[in-house]
Amino acid sequence: MSAATTATLVTQTWSGPLERPESIPAAADIVIIGGGIVGVSTAWFLAKQGVRVVLCEKGHIAGEQSGRNWGWVRQQGRDAREMPMIMESLNIWRTLAKDIGEDVGFMQTGCLYAARTDGELEGYAAWLPTAREYGLDTRVISGDEIAQLVPGATTKWKGGTYTASDGQAEPHKAAPAIARAAARHGAAILTACAVRGVETQGGRVSAVVTEAGTIKTRMVLCAAGAWTSMFCRSLDITLPQLTLNGTVVRTAPGKKVLNTCVWDSDSGIRRRQDGGYNVAHSSFLEHPIVPSTFRFAFKYLPAFRQEFGGVSLSIGREFIDEWRTPKRWKLDAESPFEKTRVLNPQPRPRAIAGIRKIIAERFPQLAGIDIAEAWTGVVETTPDAVPVIDEAETLPGFYIATGLSGHGFGIGPGAGKAIAGMLTGTDTGIDVSEFRLSRLFDGTRMHLQA
Numbered sequence: 033m034s035a036a037t038t039a040t041l042v043t044q045t046w047s048g049p050l051e052r053p054e055s056i057p058a059a060a061d062i063v064i065i066g067g068g069i070v071g072v073s074t075a076w077f078l079a080k081q082g083v084r085v086v087l088c089e090k091g092h093i094a095g096e097q098s099g100r101n102w103g104w105v106r107q108q109g110r111d112a113r114e115m116p117m118i119m120e121s122l123n124i125w126r127t128l129a130k131d132i133g134e135d136v137g138f139m140q141t142g143c144l145y146a147a148r149t150d151g152e153l154e155g156y157a158a159w160l161p162t163a164r165e166y167g168l169d170t171r172v173i174s175g176d177e178i179a180q181l182v183p184g185a186t187t188k189w190k191g192g193t194y195t196a197s198d199g200q201a202e203p204h205k206a207a208p209a210i211a212r213a214a215a216r217h218g219a220a221i222l223t224a225c226a227v228r229g230v231e232t233q234g235g236r237v238s239a240v241v242t243e244a245g246t247i248k249t250r251m252v253l254c255a256a257g258a259w260t261s262m263f264c265r266s267l268d269i270t271l272p273q274l275t276l277n278g279t280v281v282r283t284a285p286g287k288k289v290l291n292t293c294v295w296d297s298d299s300g301i302r303r304r305q306d307g308g309y310n311v312a313h314s315s316f317l318e319h320p321i322v323p324s325t326f327r328f329a330f331k332y333l334p335a336f337r338q339e340f341g342g343v344s345l346s347i348g349r350e351f352i353d354e355w356r357t358p359k360r361w362k363l364d365a366e367s368p369f370e371k372t373r374v375l376n377p378q379p380r381p382r383a384i385a386g387i388r389k390i391i392a393e394r395f396p397q398l399a400g401i402d403i404a405e406a407w408t409g410v411v412e413t414t415p416d417a418v419p420v421i422d423e424a425e426t427l428p429g430f431y432i433a434t435g436l437s438g439h440g441f442g443i444g445p446g447a448g449k450a451i452a453g454m455l456t457g458t459d460t461g462i463d464v465s466e467f468r469l470s471r472l473f474d475g476t477r478m479h480l481q482a
């Protein structure tokens with residue numbers, strides 16, 4: 033990687049040795065598969081209610097998407113179905129550090145979509161009716177106001193949409209801190225503990241089988257991120273899901289050139305808590321073609337046309353890897369989840385070069401800043417870019433929470449609260465029925481957001 037040198041020290045969630053459990057609980061009320069922001073937040077809300085919860089993570093807590101994202105906590109631009117959950121999530125983020133007794137880097141810095149053309153501005157502003165419906169503070173702002181929010185930029189934007197109540201948090205801190213909070217409330221958080229499959233009795237879940245042994249339970253939540261479709265397939269449950277690879281860089285600390293998270297048609301940038309910047313090039317999202325691409329192509333056609341217009345296609349190792357991966361496996365032998373502990377594709381040099389160029393041209397005060405680190409995250413998506421939160425119709429006791437589609441970090445705590453409510457039958461005020469799996473098959477509300 034062409035990244036340099038005087039890196040500030042940040043302990044990434046996917047680095048360091050794997051910590052294996054010495055022993056595992058024999059039984060639980062609920063077992064959660066996956067230690068991303070969704071799994072740990074759900075575990076925290078369940079444990080606070082006194083539910084005996086065990087969370088199994090095959091690698092590190094937040095080793096995949098939840099530790100690799102840009103760190104935006106954004107309400108702006110969301111599909112209306114997500115609004116109650118993201119607004120509740122913001123409420124949780126605001127007091128999270130106090131509630132769990134650990135810093136998560138949350139700051140209410142706002143979020144700006146900056147437009148260079150009238151057409152772009154119109155596109156962003158088309159979301160304002162949704163903002164109004166939910167009483168959100170999103171508004172159209174002028175190029176002059178943008179210049180105050182992003183004083184270090186040379187670009188002259190026409191205008192944009194801005195939501196002051198949006199924010200940001202630090203992905204390397206948040207999910208691990210929430211996991212520790214869940215553990216303090218009694219949850220068992222097991223890392224390097226892949227779930228291989230589930231056992232059933234009388235047609236419903238009776239246990240999960242992990243690489244470290246079996247845990248008896250009548251309820252399982254599969255919050256396995258990019259692995260969920262494969263896990264479900266092994267249980268004869270079809271979940272349309274495809275992935276995109278996105279490269280992100282973290283710079284060393286530099287001068288303050290902006291006061292908010294900024295999205296522009298070619299990039300996304302925010303200033304981190306440590307004074308460095310997370311920067312990504314929006315046109316370097318790549319979909320590696322795999323057998324599932326063909327399996328789900330029909331469902332994703334509208335999304336590819338409309339939402340993922342900037343996505344490039346590649347074909348390589350991933351195709352062979354998925355081709356070779358069995359659809360089912362024995363539960364008493366090593367499973368695919370143990371073979372790839374952490375999804376960690378190489379960052380794309382072209383993307384890093386593009387990011388360097390954007391930084392140098394747009395923010396002269398940051399020209400030549402050290403790129404402390406670069407990484408790639410594998411983003412999982414559903415065809416309508418909205419989550420699936422549901423119990424599988426064919427397997428009572430097996431619940432799914434996935435498909436947060438590139439914007440699940442911000443909504444993660446709210447999702448955790450809503451999912452915990454679904455599992456315990458508690459009313460959280462967040463209706464998850466919009467996120468049922470069957471919508472992807474029966475065609476209702478398959479619209480994509482503007």
Ligand SMILES: Cc1cc2nc3c(=O)[nH]c(=O)nc-3n(C[C@H](O)[C@H](O)[C@H](O)COP(=O)(O)OP(=O)(O)OC[C@H]3O[C@@H](n4cnc5c(N)ncnc54)[C@H](O)[C@@H]3O)c2cc1C
Binds near residue numbers: 097102435
């Ligand atoms: C580059 C990038 C930028 C993004 N930017 C943003 C952003 O700015 N704001 C935002 O809101 N969202 C963003 N996202 C999206 C966000 O990161 C995800 O939507 C969110 O983290 C998903 O959380 P999760 O818990 O569902 O999945 P994950 O974080 O992927 O966690 C799933 C976990 O399940 C584990 N697992 C899988 N199978 C098994 C098994 N069989 N047994 C045990 N464990 C298993 C995996 O190891 C993994 O750790 C971004 C994502 C990426 C990659």
